[in-house]
Amino acid sequence: MAEKRNIFLIGPMGAGKSTIGRQLANELHLEFFDSDAEIEKRTGADIAWVFDVEGEEGFRTREEKVIFDLTEKQGIVLATGGGSVISKETRNRLSARGFVVYLETTIEKQVARTARDKRRPLLQNGEPQEILENLAESRNPLYEEIADLVVKTDNQSAKVVSREIIDRLGF
Ligand SMILES: Nc1ncnc2c1ncn2[C@@H]1O[C@H](COP(=O)(O)OP(=O)(O)OP(=O)(O)O)[C@@H](O)[C@H]1O
Numbered sequence: 001m002a003e004k005r006n007i008f009l010i011g012p013m014g015a016g017k018s019t020i021g022r023q024l025a026n027e028l029h030l031e032f033f034d035s036d037a038e039i040e041k042r043t044g045a046d047i048a049w050v051f052d053v054e055g056e057e058g059f060r061t062r063e064e065k066v067i068f069d070l071t072e073k074q075g076i077v078l079a080t081g082g083g084s085v086i087s088k089e090t091r092n093r094l095s096a097r098g099f100v101v102y103l104e105t106t107i108e109k110q111v112a113r114t115a116r117d118k119r120r121p122l123l124q125n126g127e128p129q130e131i132l133e134n135l136a137e138s139r140n141p142l143y144e145e146i147a148d149l150v151v152k153t154d155n156q157s158a159k160v161v162s163r164e165i166i167d168r169l170g171f
């Protein structure tokens with residue numbers, strides 16, 4: 001049997017990794033995973049709780065381990081957490097184990113898409129626009145560094161973005 005291939009979605013909060021990842025997996029009949037959801041499953045607690053109790057450092061340790069484990073698989077679509085790329089080990093791991101697709105959007109869209117969601121603890125203390133700008137400055141080069149493909153999600157539906165990824169990766 002031919003080796004199954006993996007697609008890993010990276011990018012900032014609200015870029016659409018979870019939404020587009022699910023859509024992509026459905027279309028390609030691949031298994032879908034989401035590192036944030038997997039952390040919640042393993043801890044039995046939500047992301048905000050993990051940040052509260054273990055701090056961001058504790059969360060990042062869990063995130064690295066979850067991504068390592070999930071990338072052992074073949075034939076999956078994985079939506080990663082927005083900050084997972086700050087780990088060099090995770091960047092190397094994603095590059096080595098599948099196609100890395102960077103979902104890019106504007107800060108304005110990120111603010112609008114994350115406005116009513118309490119699952120993103122980093123946006124709870126301060127002005128979301130400013131926080132997202134600061135994160136973009138430090139993280140965008142890391143997304144770019146490992147991206148095999150960059151796709152804009154600001155003006156297209158999840159379905160259209162998903163079709164574009166399939167076409168451009170030749171899956
Ligand atoms: N292409 C799109 N067009 C319009 N709305 C979208 C699009 N993609 C995602 N959304 C909406 O934006 C919100 C955030 O999307 P999603 O949770 O998929 O982002 P994410 O990249 O997984 O973020 P995080 O890094 O925080 O997990 C959801 O309400 C989703 O329905």
Ligand SMILES: O=C(O)C1=C[C@@H](O)[C@@H](O)[C@H](O)C1
Pocket residue numbers: 012013036047080081082083084119120121122
């Ligand atoms: O950008 C980030 O650092 C985060 C993004 C989300 O996917 C979650 O992993 C968490 O809210 C942290």
Ligand SMILES: [Mg+2]
Pocket residue numbers: 017018019034036079080081
């Ligand atoms: Mg997500």
